Amino acid sequence: xxxxxxxxxxxxxxxxxxxxxxxxxxxxxxxxxxxxxxxxxxxxxxxxxxxxxxxxxxxxxxxxxxxxxxxxxxxxxxxxxxxxxxxxxxxxxxxxxxxxxxxxxxxxxxxxxxxxxxxxxxxxxxxxxxxxxxxxxxxxxxxxxxxxxxxxxxxxxxxxxxxxxxxxxxxxxxxxxxxxxxxxxxxxxxxxxxxxxxxxxxxxxxxxxxxxxxxxxxxxxxxxxxxxxxxxxxxxxxxxxxxxxxxxxxxxxxxxxxxxxxxxxxxxxxxxxxxxxxxxxxxxxxxxxxxxxxxxxxxxxxxxxxxxxxxxxxxxxxxxxxxxxxxxxxxxxxxxxxxxxxxxxxxxxxxxxxxxxxxxxxxxxxxxxxxxxxxxxxxxxx
Numbered sequence: 376x377x378x379x380x381x382x383x384x385x386x387x388x389x390x391x392x393x394x395x396x397x398x399x400x401x402x403x404x405x406x407x408x409x410x411x412x413x414x415x416x417x418x419x420x421x422x423x424x425x426x427x428x429x430x431x432x433x434x435x436x437x438x439x440x441x442x443x444x445x446x447x448x449x450x451x452x453x454x455x456x457x458x459x460x461x462x463x464x465x466x467x468x469x470x471x472x473x474x475x476x477x478x479x480x481x482x483x484x485x486x487x488x489x490x491x492x493x494x495x496x497x498x499x500x501x502x503x504x505x506x507x508x509x510x511x512x513x514x515x516x517x518x519x520x521x522x523x524x525x526x527x528x529x530x531x532x533x534x535x536x537x538x539x540x541x542x543x544x545x546x547x548x549x550x551x552x553x554x555x556x557x558x559x560x561x562x563x564x565x566x567x568x569x570x571x572x573x574x575x576x577x578x579x580x581x582x583x584x585x586x587x588x589x590x591x592x593x594x595x596x597x598x599x600x601x602x603x604x605x606x607x608x609x610x611x612x613x614x615x616x617x618x619x620x621x622x623x624x625x626x627x628x629x630x631x632x633x634x635x636x637x638x639x640x641x642x643x644x645x646x647x648x649x650x651x652x653x654x655x656x657x658x659x660x661x662x663x664x665x666x667x668x669x670x671x672x673x674x675x676x677x678x679x680x681x682x683x684x685x686x687x688x689x690x691x692x693x694x695x696x697x698x699x700x701x702x703x704x705x706x707x708x709x710x711x712x713x714x715x716x717x718x719x720x721x722x723x724x725x726x727x728x729x730x731x732x733x734x735x736x737x738x739x740x741x742x743x744x745x746x747x748x749x750x751x752x753x754x755x756x757x
Contacts, residue, residue, distance in 0.1 A: 378757075416457025420448055423456070423478055444471050444478070456482065499524050499599040507592040510580050513542070517575065520597040521568040528602065534564035537601035540575060543594040550589045556596075557582065562631035562639070563624045564603040570625030577629060649714060672726065674736040674754030681751035684737070691727070691737070693752065701730040708739070726756065 424441055447470070453459055460482055467475040501520040507513045517540070528535060541556040559578050565571040623641075631639040642654040685692045691700045708723035721741040728734055734756035740749045 416455060416460065418456045420445055420454055420456060420459060423459075440472075440474055444475055447471065499527050500596065501598075502594065502596040505592060505595050507595070508588070510576065510583055513579070513592065513595065514572070514576055516595050517597060518568060518572055520595065521571055521575070524597060524599055525566065525568050525571070528566065528599065528605065531602075532605050533602040534566040534605035535571060535599045535601075536561055536564045536603045537599075538571070538575070539596075539598040539600055540579065541596035541598070542588075542592045543596075544588070544590040545593050547590045553590075558600065560601075561628055563628040564605070565624060565628060566605045567625075570622070570628070573625060574628050577633065647714075648716075652714075672756075674734075675757040677736075677754040678752065681738070681753045684750050684752050686750055691729075691735075691750075700727070700733065700735065702727045703730055704728040710741075711738075724753070 423445060424438070448459060453462075460479065462479075467479055471478075501523050503516055503520060505512075505516045507516060525535070537558065537560045539556060539558050541554065544550060544553045544555075546553060557578060559575060561571075561574065565574070627639055627641060640656045642656060644654050647653045682693060682695065685694065689702065691702060692698070705725050705727055707725035709725075711720075711722050711724060713720040719742075722738040723741060724736060724738045726734065727737055735752060736754035736756065737750060737752055740751065
């Protein structure tokens with residue numbers, strides 16, 4: 376929105392469960408985050424253009440079809456969306472064809488049109504009827520389910536990023552809840568049963584140690600909830616690099632599951648003289664935590680020479696530019712250090728959102744001298 380304002384554009388933003396409904400609300404209900412059902416029903420019948428498909432209506436044939444439907448509705452005296460929704464569904468197909476049925480279905484929230492580039496992912500689910508009493512017997516059945524699910528993922532060149540394990544107990548009268556489930560977010564996406572099964576076993580084993588199974592298990596369900604792109608290459612019979620990579624991913628996933636995401640990362644060696652800095656984090660398992668996690672982000676505009684600024688209470692001031700900023704949020708710090716033998720420095724960087732609409736990259740010098748300030752402006756995030 377800030378960029379649009381700079382170009383003198385007046386835009387409206389709406390959030391809804393579909394692109395079509397959001398576009399309609401932004402056009403006809405500006406400034407209303409949650410308009411009521413009465414307001415939606417009072418919309419002009421011409422709002423069908425947006426409810427149909429905001430992208431498809433750019434095509435002349437589709438637009439002419441919807442224009443014909445609107446003209447027919449107006450000839451019947453129907454002027455609003457609410458009046459259209461009150462029509463009996465039994466006569467829609469004969470009067471307005473397939474498009475009329477689709478419009479009614481989307482208005483009532485029964486289906487929504489996909490947009491270009493969006494393809495609903497097929498949920499991979501495997502289940503088996505069984506009779507298990509402990510983790511060992513569950514693992515035996517679970518391995519078969521995971522094998523089949525991983526085979527389907529390999530055919531789609533994908534890896535499992537989040538899975539769900541569900542069990543249904545026998546209907547004993549002594550227990551209230553006959554269903555138990557576990558949702559496991561994998562720190563490292565897994566592409567084989569050999570890598571995934573130990574992670575699931577540890578997760579289930581830890582929970583079952585605290586709460587034992589109250590009755591025999593009669594049904595076991597395994598689902599892949601989220602996926603990540605995987606290697607689609609054929610197995611190399613002359614190299615074990617792929618197998619070693621799968622084993623390493625499994626080990627890292629188990630460690631991250633046990634020790635926590637922030638305690639585990641994959642390191643790649645680099646050529647540096649300092650032993651403690653001779654690696655970089657190739658893959659960090661700490662998931663993005665919204666706006667509060669900015670490590671690794673860099674500004675789009677970087678100053679050649681950092682500019683000294685002053686902190687006057689809660690206000691940041693730039694003496695040379697005669698400018699002030701009122702910080703709304705500080706993110707950080709991210710500590711960056713230089714080599715002691717070449718260019719020694721130690722800084723804590725912060726990403727600061729200001730009331731003036733600018734996002735600043737500011738650092739605090741951890742080795743300030745007596746003749747220089749300790750806070751500098753180093754860049755801007757656009």
